[in-house]
Amino acid sequence: MTKINVALIYKPSYKFLTGNHFDNTTYYFFMLALKRNSKINISYFPEEKSFDTMKLKNKYDIILIAENHSDATPELKGIQNLDIPVISRVGDPHDAKRKNKFFFHEKFKIKYYFNFMDKSYFYKFYPKKYPYKTIIFGLESALYQDIKPYDERIKNKILNSGVIGKTTIKSRVANKIINPKRSSWYFYKLRTLCNKLKYVEHARDIEKKYKKKDYSYILSQYRAAIGATTFYPTIKYWEISASGCLAFLEITKENQGEYLGYKDNETAIFINEKNYEKKFKKYLNDLDNPKWREIAQKGQKYTMNHLNNDHAVDSLVDLFNEVI
Numbered sequence: 259m260t261k262i263n264v265a266l267i268y269k270p271s272y273k274f275l276t277g278n279h280f281d282n283t284t285y286y287f288f289m290l291a292l293k294r295n296s297k298i299n300i301s302y303f304p305e306e307k308s309f310d311t312m313k314l315k316n317k318y319d320i321i322l323i324a325e326n327h328s329d330a331t332p333e334l335k336g337i338q339n340l341d342i343p344v345i346s347r348v349g350d351p352h353d354a355k356r357k358n359k360f361f362f363h364e365k366f367k368i369k370y371y372f373n374f375m376d377k378s379y380f381y382k383f384y385p386k387k388y389p390y391k392t393i394i395f396g397l398e399s400a401l402y403q404d405i406k407p408y409d410e411r412i413k414n415k416i417l418n419s420g421v422i423g424k425t426t427i428k429s430r431v432a433n434k435i436i437n438p439k440r441s442s443w444y445f446y447k448l449r450t451l452c453n454k455l456k457y458v459e460h461a462r463d464i465e466k467k468y469k470k471k472d473y474s475y476i477l478s479q480y481r482a483a484i485g486a487t488t489f490y491p492t493i494k495y496w497e498i499s500a501s502g503c504l505a506f507l508e509i510t511k512e513n514q515g516e517y518l519g520y521k522d523n524e525t526a527i528f529i530n531e532k533n534y535e536k537k538f539k540k541y542l543n544d545l546d547n548p549k550w551r552e553i554a555q556k557g558q559k560y561t562m563n564h565l566n567n568d569h570a571v572d573s574l575v576d577l578f579n580e581v582i
Contacts, residue, residue: 262298262578265318265342267311270304272330280473283396283493284347288324290398291567297575308333311340318342320578325349326362326371334366343369343581345574348390351375351383352489363388369581372574375490376514391577392517395570396493399562402500405478408554413545416452416506416538417476417483419461420494423450448508448531449486455535457542458484477501481550482541486529491515499526499561504554506537519564525557 266288268275274284292300301318303309309332314321319342324330326346337344348371354360362368371380371390380390423442442450452458461476468476477483478501485495486508495518499505505526509515522528529537541550563569 259297261296262320262575262582263318264292264298264300264320264322264578265303265314266292266300266322266324267303267305267309267331267334268324269306269330269332271306272324275324275330283398283497284324286398287395287567287570291395291571294568295571295575297572298578305332308335310335311342312336314342315340319582320345323347323366323368326359326366326368327357328362331362331366337367340367345370345372345577345581347371348373348380348384351380354383370577372577374493376517378514379490391573393570393573393577394496394518394565395567395574397496397500397561397566397570399500399566399568401472401474402502402558402562405474405502408481408502408551411481412479413481414542415457415459415480416455416541417461417480417503418449418453418458418486419473419476419483420446420449420487420492422446422453422460445488446486447488448529448534449484451531452484452486452534452538455538457538473497474501477503481545481554482506484529487513489513491518496561496565499554499557500565502554502558504541504550505557506534508534519560520557523553525553525560527553 273279274281275288277285277289292298311321311334321342321344323344323346326348344367346366346368371388372393374392374394374396376392377390421442423446453460474497477498480503482504483498484506485498490513495507506529507515507520507526508530509528510530520526527537
């Protein structure tokens with residue numbers, strides 16, 4: 259079998275590929291998982307300012323870039339004269355207009371986009387003519403092999419994590435006027451509401467206790483954790499489940515979270531703004547019910563088998579074959 263030759267061109271200063279950022283999920287995918295796939299030969303070309311793409315001619319089948327913006331990608335000199343498909347991870351789709359990413363679509367001669375959010379969210383902000391594929395990446399299986407057993411974890415608290423909004427009326431009004439559709443309250447409303455509950459602990463409040471520990475380690479100290487994002491699920495959803503937690507996941511028509519494949523009361527507990535407190539109390543009032551462990555274990559097994567980085571790379575390789 260002939261392998262696909264892939265050239266990853268990126269800025270070494272791009273924080274998500276340094277391996278030193280608190281969120282290393284993109285690093286794991288691009289810098290580790292791609293190397294493991296037997297169907298591709300991946301070459302890395304770190305360049306801060308400008309890269310002469312003509313040196314890739316007749317040597318590579320795919321050019322891969324980490325984001326459709328100059329934050330991650332140097333100037334691709336000669337790309338307009340090169341007949342090699344450019345595949346790009348897309349950053350937050352809602353930033354497309356603000357960061358003028360349509361300009362980079364032409365400048366980088368992008369053939370196809372991918373990220374972990376459903377295509378419905380991508381096309382809220384990008385033209386239908388831009389090809390896009392959902393690839394659920396970010397979960398590095400090795401980080402979840404040696405975790406604390408479910409029964410030995412903190413059980414009477416539920417872990418919350420990630421950015422949360424300010425709940426004061428003054429802050430909410432100010433954000434609505436000054437920062438409409440950009441605030442943490444806007445993107446993480448349910449997560450913010452959950453954090454007000456006395457039995458919910460936020461990761462930022464306990465990080466000092468577990469300093470220098472991976473997010474997977476912190477998650478594995480708790481039996482239950484919350485994944486809640488308003489408009490599309492984030493990597494946090496499958497990180498929570500992979501850690502063996504009972505995953506309380508915000509799955510709604512608005513965030514289109516069904517595409518992840520979790521089943522309510524089978525591999526996760528689905529929550530929304532109307533039922534989250536009821537769902538939490540049902541768990542807290544019956545902490546040692548074996549069904550919670552069963553849901554957590556089934557969710558972990560599903561996640562590790564279907565939503566890991568190696569599975570994601572296979573999906574990306576299918577895309578490579580499609581565009582070559």
